[in-house]
Amino acid sequence: MVTMMQLQPNVEYTHALLERCSNIKELKQIHGLILKKGNITHHLIVSRLLASYVSIEKGKLEYARTVFDRISSPNTVMWNTMIRAYSNSNEPEAALLMYHQMLHHSVPHNSYTFPFILKACCAISAFEETSQIHGHLIKRGFGSELYATNSLLHVFATSGRMESAHALFNRLPTRDVVSWNSMIDGYMKFGNIDMAYKTFQAMPVKNVITWTTMIVGFVRKGIHKEALSLLQQMMAAGIKPDRITLSCSLSACASLGALEQGEWIHTYIDKKGIGKDSILGCVLIDMYVKCGEMEKALQVFSSLEKKCVCAWTAIIGGFAVHGKGKEALDWFFRMRKARINPTPITFTAILTACSHAGLTKEGKSLFVKMSTIYKINPSMEHYGCMVDLLGRAGFLKEAKEFIESMPLKPSAAIWGSLLNACYMHKHLELGKEIGRILIELDPDHSGRYIHLASIHAAGGEWNQAVQVRNKIKDRGLLNLPGLSSITLNGVVHEFFAGAGSNPHIQDIYDMPNLVGNRNDMFGVN
Known part of the structure; x- marks a missing residue:
């Protein structure tokens, strides 16, 4: 607690007190002394006071705004402080109003004004205002100021206005790593992988963010092999990957079944002493699961200090894909015993486990408990799991009635699951009926025609099978x-x-x- 005896009228000492202040009560006490001693006209003290209110209130800016409104002639730093605070708050539109008032009062700008206001524009997708601020930036002589222009470039790239971003990027007199990274990130986010990679190759100096942006983008687009190749190049260039890089690379290993690379990344994590947080732990478990190494997945799970629901779900899902339904159920109940609440993804995993292991009764029970006990509304994926469960068990009529009673409109994937079950159990008449529904529902998917043709072929109806397959060519569909x-x-x-x-x-x-x-x-x- 700051006592009144400690508060000195000295400006430097008051400034030091403001920097050390950690709660609103102390701050108001110091504010009172500033008013009493007449230091409220000292710009350095008032700027520091305003910054302290903004920092301590953490987004609740009512009192800071009151203080600002009572300043007779706030300077550029004070305006910037409030614009920045609003741009970081839950009401970034207020930053634009502050900027408008700043223009109205003819307050001089500096190189920090534009990044703050542009951040607010980005937060509320204020594209028209961004263009206006671009004009202000050039008019006031900041068109070549890297910090300000990088902020503008980031807004263009984040909002998908890549033509504007490209034009601005080409006009920049100097470019730093932030400029290049903004372009690469923008191209990646809006699907232009070729331009992202071309920009990446042209970039003179790359940092960890550059490499990670490319690797994350490749993984999201399913280009897993290339993502792992980039990781190798990154390491060869002497750039240390961060947790995001490693997590995405492990996801690529999982998708490819690349166990050797996954184990190498795991060894790297352990050697470098990188702690396994919830994300890294989960992707490690997922990688080992998808590479068929359940024992190693369990070892990773056991090594985690904090076992979140994602880690439990990954283990349950692992047993599910390996057809070990009883083990999956056992781990589900262990998770509940540990007071971890299941998520919708957990239920997808456990219902899949029941389906693959023929645990029809248990799967039905869990599906009911999902909404009645755990208060989770089933999604299309959960309904699909139930159709697969019933279909694999041979309850085809019940599965069809289940689909027809769904509160959601059944997707093509759900009807496809039932069609596969009809083929597996040789229920050809129902299969032909479902096949026709599927083609009507999803006429541009070549696999639907192949499934129906297989049903006809299984019944010896070869002419009908050929006719259905010919529709693939007639419609110009690709058979991948x-x-x-x-x-x-x-x-x-x-x-x-x-x-x-x-x-x-x-x-x-x-x-x-x-x-x-x-x-x-x-x-x-």
């Missing part, structure tokens, strides 16, 4: 080939069905003959 991948010596190799684009394809085709010749040499039949 299957893809598989393997990891060899840390490199991921991808193979498309029927394609000969792999550089080692001839060696692969020759391998059966080579193996056969060797067997003949050693007398192996």
Whole structure:
């Protein structure tokens, strides 16, 4: 507590007290002394007082605004303080009003005014105002000021106005790493991966944000192999990856089944002493699960200091994809015993586990409890799990009635799940009915026609099967080939069905003959 005896009239001492002040009660006490001693006209003291109110109130700016409104002639620093505070608050539009008043009072700007007001424009997508402020920035002589122009570039890129961003970027007299990163981030966010990569390659000096932006963008677009290649280049360039880089790289490993790279990243995390927070822990578990290493996934889970619901869900989902429904149920009940509440994703995992393991009764019970006990409204994905559960168990009529009673309009994926079940259980008449519904619902998906053709073929109706397949060509639909991948010596190799684009394809085709010749040499039949 600051006592009145401690408060000195000295300006420097008062300034020091304001810097050390940590609560509103002390601040008001110091404010009172400033008024009493007449220091309220000292701009340095008033600026520091205003900044202290803004900092301590943390977004609640009513008192700070009152103090500001009582200042007779606030200077540029004071205006900037309030604009910045509003741009960081829950009412960024107030920053624009402050700026308008600043213009009305003909207050001089400085290089910090524009970044603060542009941040507010970005927060409320004020594109027209951004263009006006761009004009003010040039008119007042800040068109070549890097800090201000970078802020404008960030707004353009964040809002998807990449033509404006590109034009501004080309006019910049100097560019720093922030300028380049804004362009790369903008191109990535709005789907222009080619331009993002072209800009990335042209960038003279890259930092961890640059590399991470590219890796995250590649992973989000499903370009996993290239993402891992970038990670290797990043490490070779001597740039240390951060948690986000490592998490996204592990996600790429999980999608590719690239266990070797995933284990290498895990070793790197341990060697560098990088703590496994909830995100990093979960992606490690997910990587091991998808690479078929449940034991290692459990080891990672056990090593986590704080086991959040995502980690529990990852383990439950792991047992689900490996067909171990009873183990998944066991871990679900362990999670509840640990007082961790399940999320919608948790229920997707546990319902999938019940479906794959044939635990129909348990799955039905959990689906009911989901809304009655855990107060989670089922999504389309949960309804899909239930259709899959009933379909796999052979309850096809019940599954169809379940779909027809859904409060949500059933998606093509849900009808497709039932169609697969009809094919599996040879219920061909119902399958043909569902197949026709699917094609009507999703006429531009080639897989729907293939499924219906398979149903006709299973019933010996070859002419009908050919007719359905011909519709794929008639509609000009693409039938995407299957893809598989393997990891060899840390490199991921991808193979498309029927394609000969792999550089080692001839060696692969020759391998059966080579193996056969060797067997003949050693007398192996």
